[in-house]
Amino acid sequence: MGTVNEDAASSLIDHRLAVLRYESGTIADLLSTYDRALASVTTELEAAYSRLLAGLEVDDRQRLRLEALRADLMDKMRDLNAAQVATMNERLVEIAAAERAYLGRTLFAVIGLPLASVPSEQVALMLTDAIGGAVWRDRLAVDLIAVEGGLRSALGEALARGLSTNRTAALLRGLNIPQTYRGRLVAIARTETQRVANQVALATYQRNADVLDAVQWLATLDRRTCPVCGSLHNAVYPLVGGIPVGLERAPPAHPRCRCFLAPVVKSWRDLGITTDPRYDGTPAPDITFEAWLRAQPAATADDVFGKGVAARWRSGDLRLDQLVSNLRPLTLGELSARYPE
Numbered sequence: 001m002g003t004v005n006e007d008a009a010s011s012l013i014d015h016r017l018a019v020l021r022y023e024s025g026t027i028a029d030l031l032s033t034y035d036r037a038l039a040s041v042t043t044e045l046e047a048a049y050s051r052l053l054a055g056l057e058v059d060d061r062q063r064l065r066l067e068a069l070r071a072d073l074m075d076k077m078r079d080l081n082a083a084q085v086a087t088m089n090e091r092l093v094e095i096a097a098a099e100r101a102y103l104g105r106t107l108f109a110v111i112g113l114p115l116a117s118v119p120s121e122q123v124a125l126m127l128t129d130a131i132g133g134a135v136w137r138d139r140l141a142v143d144l145i146a147v148e149g150g151l152r153s154a155l156g157e158a159l160a161r162g163l164s165t166n167r168t169a170a171l172l173r174g175l176n177i178p179q180t181y182r183g184r185l186v187a188i189a190r191t192e193t194q195r196v197a198n199q200v201a202l203a204t205y206q207r208n209a210d211v212l213d214a215v216q217w218l219a220t221l222d223r224r225t226c227p228v229c230g231s232l233h234n235a236v237y238p239l240v241g242g243i244p245v246g247l248e249r250a251p252p253a254h255p256r257c258r259c260f261l262a263p264v265v266k267s268w269r270d271l272g273i274t275t276d277p278r279y280d281g282t283p284a285p286d287i288t289f290e291a292w293l294r295a296q297p298a299a300t301a302d303d304v305f306g307k308g309v310a311a312r313w314r315s316g317d318l319r320l321d322q323l324v325s326n327l328r329p330l331t332l333g334e335l336s337a338r339y340p341e
Contacts, residue, residue, distance in 0.1 A: 003277075004111050009218060009262045009284035011110045015102050016197075016220070016260050019095065023193040026091040027186055030084055034185060037080040041069050041151055070152055077148035081141055088136065088189065089127065092196050096123050099200040111265050113211050118203040126199045136192045143188070147181045187255045198251045198260055205263050206242040211271065214238045214264040215247070216283045227305055227329040229259050230289035231321050236264060290320045308332040317341065 002010075104117050128135050205215050219225055219233035232253065237244035251259035267281025268274070293301055301310040305323065309332050312318050318339060323330055330338070 003280050004265045005284045007110050012262050019197050023190055027189045029087050030185055030189055033083050037076055073148055073152055077144050081144045084140055085137055092127050095193055096196050096200050099197045103204045116207045126196055136188055140188055143181050143184045190256045191252050194252045202250045202261055209239045209242040212239055212263045213266040215244050215261045216264050218260055218262050220258040227323050228253050231324045233289040234286055236283050
């Protein structure tokens with residue numbers, strides 16, 4: 001058994017892995033609904049493509065089917081949006097409840113101190129909180145409308161050209177509209193799941209500033225860790241009057257971010273309890289992202305930064321924190337302008 005803060009961080013890592021598994025289930029449900037709704041459209045477009053590739057004309061039956069699909073596509077997308085919103089809302093309510101339960105029971109048992117829960121009305125507001133300038137319902141609707149518009153445009157152009165040339169076939173295949181917006185749907189689901197979980201956690205930490213000294217940013221360290229999250233890993237933000245000083249924004253720092261915040265419990269002296277070395281008040285020690293990255297093959301840093309930036313970092317010319325500004329990785333050109341070689 002380590003210190004209270006070490007044990008809390010370890011427990012949170014296990015919990016976040018469970019959140020990631022739940023997130024994957026949410027994505028599977030959303031994509032299943034999405035794929036079923038667009039199956040008829042994409043199937044007809046693929047059939048038209050295959051006939052054109054074989055040098056065949058599209059028959060009247062298929063032409064009529066494409067006309068009908070174009071006519072009812074808006075209804076399909078309206079129903080799809082309603083289904084997606086219902087699924088996302090249900091899942092976010094569940095993840096918020098699970099986070100409250102974890103913080104109130106499991107984490108309380110780990111640190112040995114009671115934690116006051118966030119009021120349910122405050123949690124309800126988090127479900128529609130804005131991130132990136134728009135609430136998730138609006139962003140979901142905009143993306144689905146874009147899918148509908150793109151498919152209607154493709155169908156209309158194909159019908160106008162009579163689906164008779166290889167150029168039209170290439171147009172239809174090259175658009176890849178459903179897959180493009182499928183990726184956006186995944187990004188929204190991943191980001192929102194993490195946002196709600198982290199907001200509930202942060203609000204809980206803020207309500208318990210009488211026993212917590214700070215919050216600590218922890219990143220998931222692997223090949224998918226980005227420079228932004230790597231530079232924030234292990235950063236500690238003191239809680240002053242319940243406000244984490246220096247924290248620009250709670251995780252997620254960007255779409256698909258997997259970072260989270262861990263509590264830093266006060267020392268036994270500050271808590272006014274009997275001497276207990278487990279309550280030493282120090283944040284959980286961990287390998288830094290930079291140390292972890294230097295232990296990996298060179299290709300890992302190339303994947304994270306890009307080869308040009310990685311080369312300068314490996315040379316010792318730049319520190320990790322110099323590669324990021326305002327929660328954004330700097331380009332090689334920006335780095336060169338700021339830090340000439």
